[in-house]
Amino acid sequence: MEFYLAGQWQDRDDRIEVINPANGEVIDTVPKASADDVETALNAAVEGAREMAKLSGYRRFEILRRTADLMVENREDLARTLSQEEGKTIHEARTEVDRARQTIELSGEEAKRLTGEVLPLDGGEGVSGKLGFTLRVPCGVVAAITPFNFPLNLVSHKVGPALAGGNSIILKPASDTPLVALKFVKLLLEAGLPERGISTLTGSGSTIGSKICSDNRVRKISFTGSQEVGEKICHAAGIKKVTMELGSNSPLIVLPDADLDKVVNAVVASGYANAGQVCISAQRLIVDESMHDELMQRLIPKIESIVAGNPLQEETQMGPMVRESDAVRVESWIQEAVSQGAKLACGGERNGAFVSPALILETKPDMKIVNDELFGPGVAVSRARDIDDAIHMANDTRYGLSAGIFTQDVDSAVRFAKEVQSGNIHINWGPMWRTDLMPYGGLKDSGLGKEGPKYAIEEMTESKTVVIHS
Structure with missing residues (x-):
C-alpha cells in the first residue's frame, strides 16, 4: 500500500x-x-x-x-x-x-x-x-x-x-x-x-x-x-x-468472599485476550492465601482449554504474538521466574510467534514477570495474607493504569477504589475492561491525560476567555 x-x-x-x-x-x-x-x-x-x-x-x-x-x-x-x-x-x-x-x-x-x-x-x-x-x-x-x-x-x-x-x-x-x-x-x-x-x-x-x-x-x-x-x-x-x-502490569485482587466462577472467567478474559498484548491485561493475580489452592484448581483447566492457532479460523481463541522476538522475550521471562523459584502451572511453551497461555505460581515482587510489563499471554500469581497485604502488593509498582478486585464486601471494595493507585478501577471484574466513551488514562508511569472521545476532544482543543466591556 x-x-x-x-x-x-x-x-x-x-x-x-x-x-x-x-x-x-x-x-x-x-x-x-x-x-x-x-x-x-x-x-x-x-x-x-x-x-x-x-x-x-x-x-x-x-x-x-x-x-x-x-x-x-x-x-x-x-x-x-x-x-x-x-x-x-x-x-x-x-x-x-x-x-x-x-x-x-x-x-x-x-x-x-x-x-x-x-x-x-x-x-x-x-x-x-x-x-x-x-x-x-x-x-x-x-x-x-x-x-x-x-x-x-x-x-x-x-x-x-x-x-x-x-x-x-x-x-x-x-x-x-x-x-x-x-x-x-x-x-x-x-x-x-x-x-x-x-x-x-x-x-x-x-x-x-x-x-x-x-x-x-x-x-x-x-x-x-x-x-x-x-x-x-x-x-x-x-x-x-x-x-x-503508556504501559502497565495490572493487578487483580481476589479476596476470600469472591465468587470464584466469576474470577475464573475474568482471569481468562483479562489475561489472555489478544495473546496478552493489552495495556490493561491482568498480569498480576493477587490471591488471598485462604482460597488460593481452590482457585488454582478451577483456573488451570480453563486456561489449558484455550484454543490457540490460525487467527483466521473461527474456532481459534488466541493467536500469535505480533513478532517472534516478543514471543522469545515472554518465554525467557517465564523461564527466568521459574529459575528464581516460581512454579509454571501450565503453558509457557513457544512455537515461533505463538506462546501457549501460561500461569505462573509463587511469584515474588522482584521477578521481572511481576515487576515489569510482560505484554504477553502469562498471568503471575502471588499470595496475600489479607487486604492490607493485597493493596500494598497492588501499589508496589511504578505503573497505575487499571486494577481490579473481587469481593462482596462493600467496605473492602470502597477501600480498594480509594487506596489503589490506578486510573481505572474495576470491582468484581478484571482490569481489562473499557467501553470507548469512558474517560481512560493512567497514573504514575502509566501516563498523562485521558482518552474517550469527549475527554480527548477537551485535550485536543484550547479554551479562550472573552470579556465584553460596556
Whole structure:
C-alpha cells in the first residue's frame, strides 16, 4: 500500500514489509517515510488545520458519521486485514472494528457539542457591566503515534477526536500494523474529509517520530506505547499539549468472599485476550492465601482449554504474538521466574510467534514477570495474607493504569477504589475492561491525560476567555 501525504497517495523506493505473525508470510509493503516527508506533512497539516477550523461542527459530524457507516460496510475486510497483520483472532478483530466504528461515531456526536461557559464576572469585587464567556477552539496540528495491539481502535481514539475538534492530524501508525490504518484513512477521505485534514506516514519511529514531536507547528501529541518511548517524546515535545497512554502490569485482587466462577472467567478474559498484548491485561493475580489452592484448581483447566492457532479460523481463541522476538522475550521471562523459584502451572511453551497461555505460581515482587510489563499471554500469581497485604502488593509498582478486585464486601471494595493507585478501577471484574466513551488514562508511569472521545476532544482543543466591556 501507499501512504497518504499532503493530499496524495504516494510511494517510495524504500519500503517496509508487513509480516503475518501467524505464518511469517509478507502480506504487503508500505513506504518508509523520510525526514523530507515529515516536513511535507507538517506544511500540509498547517494548511489543513486552517481548512478544518473553518468547518462547522455539524459538517465535522457528517464526515465522521459517514466514516462510521463506511466502516460497517467494510467490516469484514478491515477485520481480516487487522487479523492478518497483528495476529488477533478474527473474532477479536471484528470486535475491534465494531468498537472503532463506535469511537468514530461518538467523536462525531461530540463535534456538535463543543461549548464554552458564561463567566460570572460580577462575582469579582468592584466588577460590573462586563460579560464574560469562554470559547473552545482547535489546537491546530495534532500528531498521533499509535501502537500495534489495537491498530484500528486506538487510531480511531486519536483521529476521531482530533478531527471532531477541528484539527488536522498527522498519523504515524505502528510499523508492524499499518495496513488497517491506511484503509481507514481511505474511508475518511471517501466520507468527505478535506484532503489536507490528515497525512499518514509509515516508517521508523526513531526516524520520523522525533522530528514530528519536536516541531513547534505541532500543538498536540497523542501517543500510546511504552513508558520509555513516551518519556523520550515528552522530552522532545517542548511546550505543547501531550496525552500519554503508556504501559502497565495490572493487578487483580481476589479476596476470600469472591465468587470464584466469576474470577475464573475474568482471569481468562483479562489475561489472555489478544495473546496478552493489552495495556490493561491482568498480569498480576493477587490471591488471598485462604482460597488460593481452590482457585488454582478451577483456573488451570480453563486456561489449558484455550484454543490457540490460525487467527483466521473461527474456532481459534488466541493467536500469535505480533513478532517472534516478543514471543522469545515472554518465554525467557517465564523461564527466568521459574529459575528464581516460581512454579509454571501450565503453558509457557513457544512455537515461533505463538506462546501457549501460561500461569505462573509463587511469584515474588522482584521477578521481572511481576515487576515489569510482560505484554504477553502469562498471568503471575502471588499470595496475600489479607487486604492490607493485597493493596500494598497492588501499589508496589511504578505503573497505575487499571486494577481490579473481587469481593462482596462493600467496605473492602470502597477501600480498594480509594487506596489503589490506578486510573481505572474495576470491582468484581478484571482490569481489562473499557467501553470507548469512558474517560481512560493512567497514573504514575502509566501516563498523562485521558482518552474517550469527549475527554480527548477537551485535550485536543484550547479554551479562550472573552470579556465584553460596556
